[in-house]
Each structure stands twice: as structure tokens, then as C-alpha cells.
Amino acid sequence: MADAPIRIILAKLGLDGHDRGIKVVARILRDSGMEVIYLGLRQTTDTIISAAEEEDVDAIGLSMHNASHMTLAPAMVEAVRAAGLETPVIVGGIVPDEDLEPLAAAGVAAVLGPGSSAEEVAATVRQAVNTNR
Amino acid sequence: MGHEVEIHAEEEAWRNSPEYAAWKERYDAANHRDGLFTTMSGVPVEPIYGPGPYPGEYPYTRGVYPSMYRSRLWTMRMFAGFGTAEDTNARFQDILRNGGTGLSTAFDMPTLMGRDSDSPWALGEVGHCGVAVDTLADMRDLFANVDLSSVSTSMTINGPAAVILGMYIAVAEENGVDLADLAGTIQSDIFKEYQAQKEYIYPPRPSVRIITDMIKFTSDEMPKWHPISISGYHIREAGSTAAEELAFTLANGFAYVEAAVAAGVDIDEFAGRLSFFFNSHSDFFEEIGKLRAARRIWARWMKERYGAKAERSMLCRFHTQTAGVSLTAQQPEINIARVAIQALAGVLGGTQSLHTDSFDEAMALPTEKAARIALRTQQIVAHETGAADVIDPLGGSDYVEWMTDEMERRAEAIFAHLDELGSGSILEGVYAGIDNGYFVSEIADSAYRFEREINNGSRIIVGVNDFTDGDDGEQNILRIGPEVEEYQRKRLADVKMKRNDADVQAALDAVTAAASDPDVNVMPSIIAAVKTYATLEEVSVAMEKVFGTYVEKAVL
Numbered sequence: 001m002a003d004a005p006i007r008i009i010l011a012k013l014g015l016d017g018h019d020r021g022i023k024v025v026a027r028i029l030r031d032s033g034m035e036v037i038y039l040g041l042r043q044t045t046d047t048i049i050s051a052a053e054e055e056d057v058d059a060i061g062l063s064m065h066n067a068s069h070m071t072l073a074p075a076m077v078e079a080v081r082a083a084g085l086e087t088p089v090i091v092g093g094i095v096p097d098e099d100l101e102p103l104a105a106a107g108v109a110a111v112l113g114p115g116s117s118a119e120e121v122a123a124t125v126r127q128a129v130n131t132n133r
Numbered sequence: 134m135g136h137e138v139e140i141h142a143e144e145e146a147w148r149n150s151p152e153y154a155a156w157k158e159r160y161d162a163a164n165h166r167d168g169l170f171t172t173m174s175g176v177p178v179e180p181i182y183g184p185g186p187y188p189g190e191y192p193y194t195r196g197v198y199p200s201m202y203r204s205r206l207w208t209m210r211m212f213a214g215f216g217t218a219e220d221t222n223a224r225f226q227d228i229l230r231n232g233g234t235g236l237s238t239a240f241d242m243p244t245l246m247g248r249d250s251d252s253p254w255a256l257g258e259v260g261h262c263g264v265a266v267d268t269l270a271d272m273r274d275l276f277a278n279v280d281l282s283s284v285s286t287s288m289t290i291n292g293p294a295a296v297i298l299g300m301y302i303a304v305a306e307e308n309g310v311d312l313a314d315l316a317g318t319i320q321s322d323i324f325k326e327y328q329a330q331k332e333y334i335y336p337p338r339p340s341v342r343i344i345t346d347m348i349k350f351t352s353d354e355m356p357k358w359h360p361i362s363i364s365g366y367h368i369r370e371a372g373s374t375a376a377e378e379l380a381f382t383l384a385n386g387f388a389y390v391e392a393a394v395a396a397g398v399d400i401d402e403f404a405g406r407l408s409f410f411f412n413s414h415s416d417f418f419e420e421i422g423k424l425r426a427a428r429r430i431w432a433r434w435m436k437e438r439y440g441a442k443a444e445r446s447m448l449c450r451f452h453t454q455t456a457g458v459s460l461t462a463q464q465p466e467i468n469i470a471r472v473a474i475q476a477l478a479g480v481l482g483g484t485q486s487l488h489t490d491s492f493d494e495a496m497a498l499p500t501e502k503a504a505r506i507a508l509r510t511q512q513i514v515a516h517e518t519g520a521a522d523v524i525d526p527l528g529g530s531d532y533v534e535w536m537t538d539e540m541e542r543r544a545e546a547i548f549a550h551l552d553e554l555g556s557g558s559i560l561e562g563v564y565a566g567i568d569n570g571y572f573v574s575e576i577a578d579s580a581y582r583f584e585r586e587i588n589n590g591s592r593i594i595v596g597v598n599d600f601t602d603g604d605d606g607e608q609n610i611l612r613i614g615p616e617v618e619e620y621q622r623k624r625l626a627d628v629k630m631k632r633n634d635a636d637v638q639a640a641l642d643a644v645t646a647a648a649s650d651p652d653v654n655v656m657p658s659i660i661a662a663v664k665t666y667a668t669l670e671e672v673s674v675a676m677e678k679v680f681g682t683y684v685e686k687a688v689l
Contacts (some may be wrong), residue, residue, distance in 0.1 A: 015242040063358045094495070
């Protein structure tokens with residue numbers, strides 16, 4: 001089980017259309033051996049939860065560039081828990097330092113900021129998944 | 134001494150040419166701005182050096198006008214928008230007080246997507262990346278105490294552009310401003326939304342129908358208005374190369390021309406009011422080459438392929454913005470240096486207007502101080518560097534001329550591909566490229582290549598993968614609190630309560646009816662609807678009933 005490749009959903013939650021970062025991250029994670037399910041733009045917590053159940057994923061990665069992370073990331077964590085799942089939620093994008101602690105307190109497993117290297121991105125996902133497994 | 138004589142002879146040759154004499158006549162006839170036009174050391178400088186074709190002459194590689202910045206500096210147009218309409222209006226007043234010469238409006242994400250502040254989609258987004266506009270009441274506050282007959286305004290919105298333009302027209306009418314006096318631009322460039330920015334509502338073809346309606350309406354009523362700003366900026370921000378930015382943007386321009394001509398508008402009636410918007414990134418000479426190539430390509434295609442006769446139709450006039458994507462969250466102050474270099478590239482590339490990014494924008498909207506530093510950066514380029522004293526000062530440099538040619542060659546290869554995709558129509562080629570994922574995958578490939586170069590250390594980004602000492606992590610950022618969302622929702626509820634619902638419904642039905650008849654222009658019904666305080670979302674939905682919505686296929 002531990003040797004099975006990590007399966008991760010990547011999605012843009014809400015209206016934010018900045019998809020440069022998430023597409024780069026998707027390729028980084030694929031190159032490092034993970035199975036990436038990219039849901040694309042304009043997803044809701046509901047569409048992400050149903051995909052997470054259907055695809056039996058190990059992690060959910062959200063990308064946020066519109067300063068909506070303080071509202072939408074905790075909402076995602078809540079939706080995961082309400083669905084009876086324990087899937088870790090990882091946030092990438094533009095997140096000011098002072099938001100890191102409140103996001104962690106809200107149950108976000110990890111935050112990847114601008115300038116993260118490919119190795120950091122893959123390692124962060126692995127760690128979040130392994131902590132959870 | 135022989136060397137000096139040689140230099141003299143070369144200069145004599147172009148100075149005595151008939152091309153120079155012809156240019157000089159046009160230059161002399163233009164107005165000239167006040168200025169010393171001497172170097173800091175007192176050396177007088179002429180407006181132009183080197184052989185033609187000169188600025189203001191086909192194919193306009195050296196500039197769209199004969200006198201360029203010797204007549205008038207570029208417009209220092211700073212993009213602003215956040216929170217409520219009152220908040221943004223205060224920033225506008227600050228920009229005008231500090232010597233900004235044009236206004237540029239950023240809207241928040243729900244507005245950009247045609248959604249109201251009380252929509253479930255708006256949760257956590259109201260006022261964050263721009264100003265929230267739900268109804269005419271917000272638009273009125275946004276431009277309070279701004280003289281719309283004298284200040285030119287730019288509005289960066291695409292999907293719901295027709296509705297926002299309708300609100301702007303309604304505010305102008307309330308203030309007694311003649312529509313013919315309204316000067317400005319509404320971005321309304323829908324192709325690059327499917328390709329890069331992803332802020333679309335309807336599918337491509339109905340969107341283009343709305344745009345041609347706007348072109349027709351403004352051709353008749355608002356001769357000083359630019360109904361569309363064909364934008365490569367977002368294509369570049371999404372990860373394209375400079376050549377892809379150039380090619381996709383101009384191809385989109387050709388596509389709009391083909392669409393408007395097919396709708397029966399004479400090319401010379403509207404092409405002169407098309408304007409462009411490019412990115413200025415950090416690779417200095419590549420950016421300058423790209424901007425010079427843009428002018429030459431547009432002029433050639435307009436004249437040779439589309440048969441434009443009016444000179445104005447051939448002019449690629451553009452706004453430039455420094456590259457937001459180049460700003461680093463690490464050691465943010467060093468972004469001031471990046472922005473200065475990018476601004477200088479835009480000016481040496483002959484831009485008509487310029488926005489300089491604020492150094493703190495990698496993490497959030499700019500603070501007032503950072504925005505002022507960005508404007509001051511333009512003022513240094515304008516008044517201290519001498520870059521504005523001589524037209525196209527890099528023209529004639531072997532490298533810059535080669536780079537200009539190379540950008541053109543690369544763009545032409547992409548046009549050939551699109552032309553083939555569209556069986557001889559660039560418009561159909563662009564539709565096909567949107568449909569088959571050509572644009573998004575080219576952009577994603579380029580973004581990934583760039584990212585890999587940074588990641589493996591072969592391309593150095595200062596402060597990110599090298600020279601990383603000195604990041605003190607201190608951030609002073611502008612934050613939009615949840616109270617903005619609350620305030621805006623309450624305000625919208627008030628407006629909805631006070632309006633006459635029957636009038637609103639009748640006006641919305643008229644919008645739907647206009648949308649369903651391709652022979653009717655949608656603009657008059659939209660203007661009538663916003664005057665009843667129909668909301669942005671309601672008007673957008675009234676058209677969605679006919680046009681449907683666009684959903685992107687999720688491709689990596």
C-alpha cells in the first residue's frame with residue numbers, strides 16, 4: 001500500500017482563473033511519479049468532494065491567487081470532514097506569511113508559496129500524505 | 134581624423150535623404166512639448182538619428198507618430214481597483230493629484246465573471262483583486278468627481294464588458310457628458326480569455342457577436358472610444374514566450390478585424406480605434422524587439438492582407454504594463470529595479486501608455502506607497518534618463534534590428550499555422566485553436582520550460598534561486614477585510630429593494646430578445662436595463678439564456 005503511487009486531485013476552487021501555477025505543479029507531481037487528477041477551473045467544494053470519493057485520492061491540492069484562501073481553504077477542509085474523509089488539503093499560491101498559522105489551525109495540511117522548488121513541492125505532498133496514512 | 138570624417142559622411146547621407154526631409158516636414162508640423170532636449174552635460178540632441186523608414190511612416194517600426202515623445206510623453210496610466218467603489222475612487226483621486234494622466238480600473242473577480250456580490254460564487258472574493266460593481270449605483274460612486282469628458286479611462290473587463298460599458302454610458306449621461314466626448318478603452322478582448330486569463334462567460338462565437346455590437350455602437354456614438362484592447366499581457370503572464378505573446382495577440386487582432394468586416398463594418402471605420410496591450414518583461418532587448426515587430430506586422434497585415442486604406446488603421450498603438458509575473462515574493466524591494474528596467478524597455482519600444490507594477494504586488498494588491506513609487510519610476514524614466522528625448526534611440530543597432538526581425542519571423546510561423554487551421558481565415562483559425570487546446574497547451578509548455586530552467590538553476594532569478602540572502606520576510610500588505618463583502622452585499626440588497634421590479638424584468642426581457650436576434654444590436658437594451666438598476670449578473674444571465682455558457686475542458 002505504501003508503495004502505491006500517490007493520487008492527488010488538483011483543482012481551482014471558486015472563480016479564480018490563474019492556472020499557470022497549478023498546471024506547472026501538476027507536471028512536477030507527475031514527473032515525480034504521482035497520479036494527478038486535474039479537475040480544472042471553477043470547482044466547488046461539492047465537485048471536489050465527489051471527485052475525491054470517486055477517485056479515492058490521497059490528497060487534495062488547491063491553487064489560490066485571489067486572496068480568497070482565508071475563506072475557501074477552511075471551507076474545503078470542513079467539506080472534507082463533513083464527508084467523513086481525512087484527505088489532507090494542500091494550498092498553493094499567494095498566501096501571505098501571517099495567514100500560515102490560521103490556515104494550519106483551520107486544518108490545512110500544508111501551504112506552498114511562490115518560488116517553491118520542484119523538490120519542495122513533491123516532498124510537501126509526500127509528507128502530507130504520509131502523515132495522514 | 135579620417136575616422137571622424139567617415140562618421141560625418143554616414144550622418145550626412147541620411148540627413149540629406151528625401152526620406153528624412155519628408156519626415157522632418159511632418160515632425161515640424163506637429164506640436165512639441167516643452168523640454169531642454171539636451172543631455173545632462175548640455176549636449177543638444179536631435180529628435181531622431183539614422184536612416185528611415187522614419188517614425189510615423191509605414192511600416193512604423195520606429196514609432197506610430199512622426200514626433201512620438203517629443204510631442205507628448207506616454208500616458209502614465211496606473212491600474213487601480215479594490216474594495217468598494219468609494220475606496221477605488223479615493224485611489225483614483227490620489228493618482229490624478231500625483232500626476233497620473235489617465236485612469237485604469239481593476240474589477241474584482243465576481244464582477245469580471247458577471248456575478249453579483251451576493252452570488253454564492255462571490256464568497257471570499259468581493260473587492261479582493263479589484264473593485265466590486267453590481268449596479269449603476271456602484272459605477273456612479275466609482276467615477277464620482279472625475280470629469281469624464283477630460284480624463285481618459287480604461288476598464289479592464291471582458292466577459293461582461295458590454296454591461297459595464299452600458300453602466301459607464303449611463304453615468305456619463307447623468308453627468309451631462311456628451312457620449313462623443315468620452316475617451317477611453319474597454320478591454321473586451323475575449324479571445325485571450327479562452328487562451329489565457331479564463332474570465333469568459335459565453336462561448337466564443339456569441340461573445341464575438343457582442344463585441345461586434347460594441348464596435349458598431351461605439352463607431353456610431355463614441356468616436357473617441359476604443360471598444361477593444363487586444364491584449365497579450367495576460368497571455369504572457371500565463372506563461373507564453375515573447376514571440377507567442379506577440380503572435381497570439383496580433384492573430385486575435387486579425388480575427389476581430391475579420392469578424393467586424395464580416396458583420397458589415399468598413400475596416401477603416403473601426404480599425405483605427407483598435408488598440409493593443411503588451412507585457413514588458415525583464416529580457417530587455419527581446420521586449421524592445423517584440424514591440425517594434427508588433428508595429429511592423431500589424432501595419433503590413435492591415436495594408437496587404439485586409440486592404441486597409443486609412444493610415445490610422447495600420448497603426449499598432451499600445452499600452453504596456455510591466456510583468457506582474459516577474460515580481461518576486463522574496464526580497465520584494467528588488468522588484469523596484471525590475472520594474473524600472475521593464476518600464477524603460479516599454480518606453481524604448483515606443484508605448485503610448487504605461488502602467489508600472491508596485492514592488493509589493495507579488496503578495497497582494499499594492500499599498501498606496503508602493504503604487505506611488507511605481508508612478509515615480511515612470512517619471513524618472515520620462516524626465517531623468519533622456520530616453521524620451523530621442524525617438525527610437527535603439528533603432529539601427531544590429532542586435533535590436535535582428536531581434537525585431539526574429540520576433541517577426543517567429544510570429545509569422547504561428548500565423549501560418551493558424552491560417553492553415555482556419556483554412557485561410559485567421560478568425561476560424563483562432564476559434565479552432567481555442568477548441569483544440571492549441572493556445573492553452575503552447576502556453577503551458579512554455580511556462581513549464583521556464584519553470585524547469587529556474588528549478589535546475591540554469592536561469593537565475595535574483596532572490597529566488599540565487600542571491601537569496603537578505604530576505605527579511607517583512608511584509609506590509611494591503612488587505613481587504615470581510616467587511617467589504619458584507620458592506621457590498623448590504624448595499625446591493627438596498628438597491629434591489631428600492632428599484633421597480635416590473636421595470637427591471639421588462640428591461641431584462643428586452644435584453645434577452647435583443648440577444649436572440651442577430652440583426653439587433655444588444656447595446657441599447659443593455660443601457661436601458663442598467664438604468665433600471667438591473668444588476669450585472671441579471672443582465673449577464675439575460676444573455677446567457679440565449680448564448681449559453683462556456684466551460685473549459687481541463688487539459689494539462
